[in-house]
Each structure stands twice: as structure tokens, then as C-alpha cells.
Amino acid sequence: MHVLSYDVIMGISQALDIAENRHKALIVWQESAPFCAGANLYEVLMSAKYGKLEQKAGLMGKLKQKVVETVSDLPKLEENMPNVKDVIVQLQKVFMRLKHGPVPTIAAVNGIALGGGCELLLHCDRVVASLESYIGLVEIGVGVLPAGGGCKEMALRASIDAKGNEIFPFVVKYFENIAKATVATSAIEAKEMGYLRSADKIVMNPNEILHVAHSEAKALANSYTPPWQVPIKVAGDGGRATIQAQLLNYFEGDFISEHDYNIAIQIATVMTGGDVAPNTMVSDERLLNLEAEHFITLMKTKKTQARIEHMLKKGKPLRN
Template structure:
């Protein structure tokens, strides 16, 4: 690349620094050679340790994870991402130095690309967001930290601002973008004035709709918004879009209103993650208080909400993006159509905190695995072990699909559902699908699900015994997996029995409540809340 861009002012970045050359010479090539920037080894006691490369000496040393109080303070700064970034940009010390140097170098490079690659700053911003999945483009970031505020920083860093920027500032223009009553404007360097950005009808912005009075109903955790043309949208607003009583309440309220006044419902939001699942802290507090009836009602309420979405008289389209884990995945599975963004991470990961999916996720995977089996084949002796073993592995190993394509392979998304490549168009496309379905929609017929009964439990007991004997899982992993096996088997029944959705939901809820009463599950929940990673106990 260095030779390919002889006129680029930043071409030196493609020259490998001396320490990287030494790494290659000494065989530190990464995972292929089992050593690179990091190296995994064992200490004198045989315990696994991770070493880091000291690039000054080209030797591996022990290290501890660096902690910077500025990052913690930034997260606490009210005002969202923009306020946090500005806090870090203005912070003294190493953190601020890194943020300022990194951003200003990017700002400068982006400014120098006008008009080389584009005449408009918004085109460059869009390219970085769409092509590289950046949250904001370079000029949007520049506005966020404050264009005027960066002038002094550029001088400190001995970076020269391009003439286009200094001319802009001298003329009194202090930002690249301006919000006005009639829309969003962007600064045009050629005409030296702000020009209105043309509105793309395929880009639906929920905050704009809310600002224009589009809110139908709202509570602290969610809102119902009118998308127009008879389609409503439920947007989650909790932290990480976790599912709590407010979210479930809004979904139920939306179902009531849609059945009366709308053609269909979309469940979507602009968050980095569609939903990371249930509010784990709320669940843990309920467990600690011993309010088992309340916890039972919470789970039953979520199950009923998902079933309401599935059997609503009007079509429901769910549009997940980012992480859709646990309960977020279960909501996605209960819509008539799931229009997932290409980069969607989906999975039923509840075993990581010592419980099993209780919102209907297990039930839905069982339906999808068996619904294509021709009539009469099970009665003729079809062995369903392979159907259910895959589901057992998917849930029992907390497997997460790393794309919408992979989510289809796991069964989280149906094969006939499209994938949204451009997330800016996702809500619009979901609305169009809901509208299309509304013309001929008939709610689905509740299926019965064939199960293997005690035969499946017996088969899994032997599998779990071997895994425990090989020390692949712990005793408590066996206990949790046995609860999952009980659901997949359909309870105490004979092979070939057909069971209802409600029976499977009852089994899910019973297993979830039972595991919540176990001290080791509670230890896993505490550990996850404190460390954001699972505990093996």
C-alpha cells in the first residue's frame, strides 16, 4: 500500500515500525506461531497465563489489564455518546492525549480529502458509517467535540489546518452540520454556505417522528410511534435495550392499539443493540427478596407477550440489529417476519447465568425443527434425535450467530426472511413488509410439536455423563443441561407424543424458576453482573 499511494500525506502509516519488523524476524506471527502481540503459556504451577509483548525489548512480560478512571467518568457523563466523547477529548493525561491525537489526525485527513474524493462532507461521513460501520463519520465527530475547540489542539499537536477549514471559521461557520426547522443542512465548501441535505424516503428516523408528534404511547422503557400508512413501531429505550416490565407493558399496549387502529406492527430501534435480553439485575433483586410469585408472573407475562405478538390479528415484523440475545432473540423469533440487519448477533445465551430460555425460545426452535416433517413419518418410526440434539447443542452451549446468515442456520431466523444490508433503510423496509403482509394476512394456526419423551432424556443423560467424565463440563453444567433436556423431551411422555406450545412454555417457566432457586445459579448471575462474563462453577 505504501508504494500504491505516493502522493498521500499519510502514506508513512503503511511503513511497518521497527518493532514489527523484529517481530516478523523472530517468528512472532500471531496464532500460527502461538505468539504475536500476546502469548499464552503456563506458569510454574501449571496455571495458564497470558503474556504481552514489550515492544521496546521484543520480550514477553506479565501484565495487568490497564484501568483508566477517565473512561469510567466518561460513561457516567450525562448526555449520551456526544457528551462522553467530548469529556474524553478534553481530559488531561494519557487518555486525553490519545483521544486528541487520534481524532485530530482523522479530522485532518478527512478534511484533505475534499474535493479529492467528494465535494460534500456528508458523503464522506456516510461512506465511513455504511462501509466501515462507524457510529459517526469524521465530520460528525468533529462537530461533536466542537470545531472551534479543536483549533488550539491542532496547534498543540503541530498540525496545520487546511485552508478550507480556516476560511470556514473566519466566515463565522462553526460547524459542518446545522439543524433547522425544515431539515438538516451541511456546509458546502464550494459555495461557502449551508445547503439542505435531501431527505431519503427510505431513511426512517424515530427521533424525528417523535419530535413531530408521532408518539402514540410512551413509558420510561419504550415508546409506540406512528410510522405512517397504518403501521406502528415499538422502540425500546432501556439501558442496552434490556427487557423489563416497561418494555413488556408497551408491547402489550401496542398489540391492543394495533388490533383496533393499525394495519401492522414493527418492533425496531436505532440502538447499537436491538436487545441484550432480560434485565438481569431486576431478576436478581426479585430472587434475593424471595418473591417467587412475582418472578413467576414476570416470566409468564413475557411468555404471554411473545405469544401475543405471534398470534396478533395483524402482521408483526421484528427488525433486530447488533446484539439480539436471550429475550431479545425470543422477541425476534415470535414475529411473523424477522428482517435482521446483516450484522446481527443472535443467540439464546441464558445457560451462561445458570438458567434456560423461558420466553419461548426453546419452544420456537422445536417448532421450526419439526414443522417440515411430513404427516405420518413420525408414527412410522422417524428418529427425531438429530432434530433435537442440534437444538440442545445450540442452547446448551450458548451458541451465538455472528451474522443474520448464520442466525438462519441456527434456526433463530426463518429461511424465507430477507436480510437488511443497509441498516439506515431497515425500519423503512420492515414497514413495507408489514404493509405487504397486511393485504392478505391470516394469523398462524397454533401447531402441536412431536417430542421424544423419556427416550430423549435417557440419550442425553449418557451424553452428559461422558462430557462430565471427560471434564468438559462441571457438575452444575450437567444439572442445568438436564433441565433443558426435560423441556426438549416434552416432559414425562412416550416418544411420538404431540404436545402444545403452552405445555412447553410451562416447562420452560418451571425450569427457569427451579434454577433461580439454586445458589450456584445466583452466583453466576452475581458474577455476570459484576464482571460481564460467565462464571464456571
């Protein structure tokens, strides 16, 4: 299963270096499906257990890591791997380079693009996806939120969709997709949900994906100008309060757990821009900082760590 590990993040960064210096475009693809099943949950969980969320592991954390790696057959964490917050910052920077760098970027997607895989394609100039693609931001299932720019990007798309009108109805649609971990079961549905744009291409035959991606790369490279970073209109604290009231109804009706409620509130906080007035214009950077902050907050909870551990062991979500 292809996952977004720290090594993969650094690999994409190196690929961008090469593309920017020697080529006219970059295509991100996997020779075999799936495209990307999300973040490397093992790296995230073990970093939390070793005390490497916001700083390097202390003496006790290093000792615990040494003992675990000695007595078990679990994979070892890279010694030079940064703490989780620094990895998030690196990931966000790489994805922003995909979107705003000097060469066009194309995601050639076949099969699953979930979590970090979905965030990757959201930041590419063009997506070429097979019809049978499964795309979505599913992080709530493991107790966290999208922190690679997924919340930021969907807030931006809501701002663009609103076209100067009231922002709340547009952002709440995308919030619900993330809070419910809704997965598009086809590329057509992914367009309806906003994960793919009107200009993105859907390919019936998966064997033609790379060919179509090459054609798109050539077309974009002919007169490419990187997209500007534009201010994002957010729903602010008023929008968050409205969402929170609805979530409270779900919680009191036993439709969601207390932890689901807490995670969803943090997703709403990011997507509505934090403590700002409704219809405030904010920067990409503000939303990315909020993503990282609230991801770390959730990773510190035992219930989130239990969700990740359960997913790694059982392959299905834990509703705690």
C-alpha cells in the same frame, strides 16, 4: 444496553393493543443498536434475593429490600412488580400474542439479539435483520434456560423440520445451540442455525432496516391470517435419556461443570416434552409451562444466582 425489563414487556403488550385496534401491523425495533441484549438480570436476581420467585415478598423479604435500597445506590425494583413466575407468564403471553395475534408482527433487528431478545424475534411473523447481527439463546451462561418461549419455539421448529421423520436428530441440533450458548455471528449464520427462517430478510445496510420492515409489514397486512397453534412432536423421555447420557460423558470428562450438566438436563427436559413417550404430540402450553417451572427451579439455586451476580459485576460468565 437495551434489555427486556418488566416495563418493556408491558410496553410491548400496550403496543399490541394499539396495533390491534388502530393499525394493520406492528414493527418492533430499536432506533439504535443493539436490538435487545436479553432479560433485565438485575430484576431477576433481586427478586430472587427478596423471596419473590413464586409469590410476593414476605415481611423479611420486604425488610431486606428496604434496607438494601436505603444503604446502596442500586436501582429500586418497582413496588408493583409481580413475582418472577408471574413475569414469565406475562412474557410468554405477550410473545404468543406477537405470533398468533390478529395483526402481523415484524422484528427489525440491528446488532445484538440475545436471550429474551432472540425469543422476541422468534415469535414475530417476519424478521428483518442487518447482516451484522448477533443472535442466540445464551441463558445457560447465567444459569437459567430460555423461558419466554425460546425452548418451545426451537422444539416447534425441530418438529416442522422433521416433516414426519424421526424427531430426535432435529431437536438435538437446536438443543446443542442452546446448551452451548452458541451465538450466530451474522444473519446468514442465524438462518443456518434456525433462528431465522427462509422468509426472513437480511439487509446489508443497517440504515435500510426500517424501510424494508415497513415493506414487509404492508405485504403481510394485505391478506394476513394468524398462524395456527399446531401440535409439536417431541422426543420424549427416550430422547432426554439419550441427551443425558451424552452430557454425563461431558461431565465425567471435565468438559462441563456439575451445574452446567444440571442446567442442560433441564433444557433437555423442556425441549423433549417432559415425561412423555417419544414422538408424542404436545401443545405449546405444555412446553411453556415446563419452561417456567424449570426456570424457577434453577433460580432457587445459589450457583445460578452467583452466575447472574458475576455477570452483572464482571460482564462475563462464571463457570461454577
